[in-house]
Amino acid sequence: MLELPHEKTIRKNLLIDAKAVGIPIGSAEIFVDNTLKSVKSSLKQTTITENQFKTAIHKELKKYNADFAYVYKNRDKIV
Amino acid sequence: MNTIFSLGIIISAMLILSMLQLIPGVFAIFYHYALGKTSRKKANKFGLFFIVGIISFALLVFILTYCLACLLSKQSTFLNELCIYWVLIGIFTAVGLSFFFFYYRKGSGTKLFISRNISNCYQASSKKVKTSSDAFLLGFISGMPELPFSLPLFFIISACLINLIDNLLIHIIVILLTTISVSVSSFITLGYYNADYNLANIGRFRTKNKSFFKTIISLIYFLIVLLIIVFRIIHA
Helix, strand or coil: CCCCCCHHHHHHHHHHHHHHHCCCHHHHHHHHHHHHHHHHHHCCCCCCCHHHHHHHHHHHHHHHCHHHHHHHHHHHHCC | CHHHHHHHHHHHHHHHHHHCCHHHHHHHHHHHHHHHHCCHHHHHHHHHHHHHHHHHHHHHHHHHHHHHHHHHHHHCCHHHCHHHHHHHHHHHHHHHHHHHHHCECCCCCCCECCCHHHHHHHHHHHHHCCCHHHHHHHHHHHCHHHHHHHHHHHHHHHHHHHHHCCCHHHHHHHHHHHHHHHHHHHHHHHHHHHCCCCHHHHHHHHHHCHHHHHHHHHHHHHHHHHHHHHHHHHCC
16 A cells, blocks of 8 residues: 555645534544545555645545535635 | 716725735635634634734725825825826726736636745645734735735825815725725625635635626726726816
């Protein structure tokens, strides 16, 4: 399974987004852990680009909550 | 005639100031992170300090342009000269065209004209807000990159105000109304967040109405040009 660099930071940031979107903390933790697990197992290559990683996370998050996925993908497109 | 002209300009300029998109955009990101890191009560407190920061910056800029307009009007009949109106027509036409073509970047989302470094800086600063003073300072600097679009508006409001009436109390009221109009969109965003909307809803709304804002604001800039031409060039 692929090892993600800064996994703790990614998890922390995702939890902040989830809370801000209005997902309860318990559910948010399950969503984020499942997402990261799926992304790690789905990405076969040893080296991936940031875009590939973002797309994979977005795809997984979309299964749980559309708003959460939207915020993750478009956060840097607001201003 | 003079009253219609001045009121028309002041109201049009206030409308533009209340619809500019950078400040509410930064506010939306800032409040999103505040909500993700703290309680709603604390996020609201930070939000209010952010808005106070916006108002303080707008007040500072407006007072500076007001003093400049006062100085120019007392030095000579500078503001009544025909050539200054042609300069203003040139400035507002250029700003209106720039707004239409360059305010939003091409592509999805509502990426604005500001450099990506500044945008990233706003994102990073929003994430790191921990105290009310951080929120105030972020609000204070959030309007700075938009000065090319807002400064001519502050100046023309000041000039019209000085031409319109010689009453300090009315001047103070208009100055306060103008500075508050700058923060109206942030108040609306705050209201949306408190009505259980989130950054995704706000982002979708902004993207959906991108063309509307771009067109309507450019048209108001051209309306100001039209008012100057009709009331100060043709009738002069």
